[in-house]
Amino acid sequence: MLAAPKISSFNPPRRILMGPGPSDVYPEVLAAQSKPTIGHLDPLFVAMMDELKALIQYAFQTENAMTLAVSAPGSAGMETCFVNLVEAGEKVIVCRNGVFGERMRQNVERVGATPVMVDNPWGEPVNVDDVEAALKAHPDAKFLAFVHAETSTGALSDAKQLCALAQQHDCLTIVDAVTSLGGVELKVDEWGIDAIYSGSQKCLSCVPGISPVSFSPKAVAKLAARTTPVQSWFLDQSLVMGYWSGDQATGGKRSYHHTAPVNALYALHESLRLLAEEGLENAWQRHAQMHQELRQGLTELGLDFVVDEQSRLPQLNAVYIPEGVDDAAVRSELLNRYNLEIGAGLGALAGKAWRIGLMGFGARRENVALCLKALQDVLK
Numbered sequence: 001m002l003a004a005p006k007i008s009s010f011n012p013p014r015r016i017l018m019g020p021g022p023s024d025v026y027p028e029v030l031a032a033q034s035k036p037t038i039g040h041l042d043p044l045f046v047a048m049m050d051e052l053k054a055l056i057q058y059a060f061q062t063e064n065a066m067t068l069a070v071s072a073p074g075s076a077g078m079e080t081c082f083v084n085l086v087e088a089g090e091k092v093i094v095c096r097n098g099v100f101g102e103r104m105r106q107n108v109e110r111v112g113a114t115p116v117m118v119d120n121p122w123g124e125p126v127n128v129d130d131v132e133a134a135l136k137a138h139p140d141a142k143f144l145a146f147v148h149a150e151t152s153t154g155a156l157s158d159a160k161q162l163c164a165l166a167q168q169h170d171c172l173t174i175v176d177a178v179t180s181l182g183g184v185e186l187k188v189d190e191w192g193i194d195a196i197y198s199g200s201q202k203c204l205s206c207v208p209g210i211s212p213v214s215f216s217p218k219a220v221a222k223l224a225a226r227t228t229p230v231q232s233w234f235l236d237q238s239l240v241m242g243y244w245s246g247d248q249a250t251g252g253k254r255s256y257h258h259t260a261p262v263n264a265l266y267a268l269h270e271s272l273r274l275l276a277e278e279g280l281e282n283a284w285q286r287h288a289q290m291h292q293e294l295r296q297g298l299t300e301l302g303l304d305f306v307v308d309e310q311s312r313l314p315q316l317n318a319v320y321i322p323e324g325v326d327d328a329a330v331r332s333e334l335l336n337r338y339n340l341e342i343g344a345g346l347g348a349l350a351g352k353a354w355r356i357g358l359m360g361f362g363a364r365r366e367n368v369a370l371c372l373k374a375l376q377d378v379l380k
């Protein structure tokens with residue numbers, strides 16, 4: 001017998017999360033998560049899931065029937081799109097302007113498909129002309145995949161234009177909206193996005209670990225026309241939908257697929273309800289406004305942005321670390337003295353930039369003021 005370890009309850013401090021995510025969770029969302037757990041097939045829970053679906057549809061601005069929350073983080077949402085839609089031997093144009101485009105490439109390779117890379121420098125948006133050239137050069141490509149909001153650099157790409165191009169070339173689009181959803185304009189149906197995934201822990205200010213996804217009717221048709229089974233059992237949408245919507249075999253009755261993370265779905269329901277109450281456009285506007293205030297203060301502190309103004313994400317502000325400043329020392333001072341977390345640089349920007357998040361509940365004036373004051377003190 002192993003002796004029982006003597007460990008007390010975990011009591012995390014109350015931090016202010018201004019990194020690349022997770023962001024500060026709304027107090028209402030934390031409260032929702034601690035409500036009593038009920039069965040994942042309880043009629044009341046199933047009714048809550050129907051509301052959740054309608055809320056995700058609102059956030060994505062879509063009427064797609066295949067809209068749900070994957071019971072796992074954004075990476076599983078990414079994988080859901082690739083494993084369900086892309087088959088071995090197919091060609092996918094993948095845009096890479098940071099860490100997450102590279103992960104898309106790895107997903108494409110793992111399903112046995114061929115990625116055609118469109119590379120743009122870190123800190124720049126996906127270049128629409130380069131994508132058009134790739135679409136022309138590869139008329140056999142079936143998909144265009146890109147990251148709407150590149151969290152590793154803070155660059156926003158023009159999803160509307162990229163989707164229009166993909167449609168002209170008869171390609172389905174796979175779009176990463178992990179950091180964009182709720183923070184900047186995103187219109188799935190109007191822009192013609194075919195498969196999209198996000199994450200609960202960024203501008204939705206929900207607890208981490210859930211990924212809203214949505215497939216257009218064209219994407220659903222592609223899935224239905226597969227000649228090989230989806231190699232991931234857990235992420236196979238045709239099976240998951242038996243739980244989210246019921247299936248014909250059971251007369252529309254929902255069937256057990258996996259045990260849903262019941263309390264985490266209460267949390268997502270509440271965070272999306274708060275978004276709907278605020279109104280999407282108001283939320284986008286609030287992120288833009290808070291970014292302007294932060295930008296002004298950061299500029300006054302002499303910090304330079306990684307991304308040009310016209311493609312800058314309001315919710316993810318990447319700034320260069322000034323010469324001679326100790327990156328890790330500043331971040332730990334902020335954490336220890338102010339309980340404030342900002343993000344380190346990632347990939348090519350590791351050690352070179354800080355990433356300051358203004359996401360969801362975190363995109364508010366007191367956070368901007370605290371961050372600027374704390375940085376000013378610490379940089380002194």
Ligand code: PLP
Nearest residue numbers: 073074075100151176178179199
């Ligand atoms: N895509 C982007 C753009 C992200 O920023 C992240 C996480 O930061 C992911 C995908 C992966 O999401 P998760 O960490 O929830 O698995």
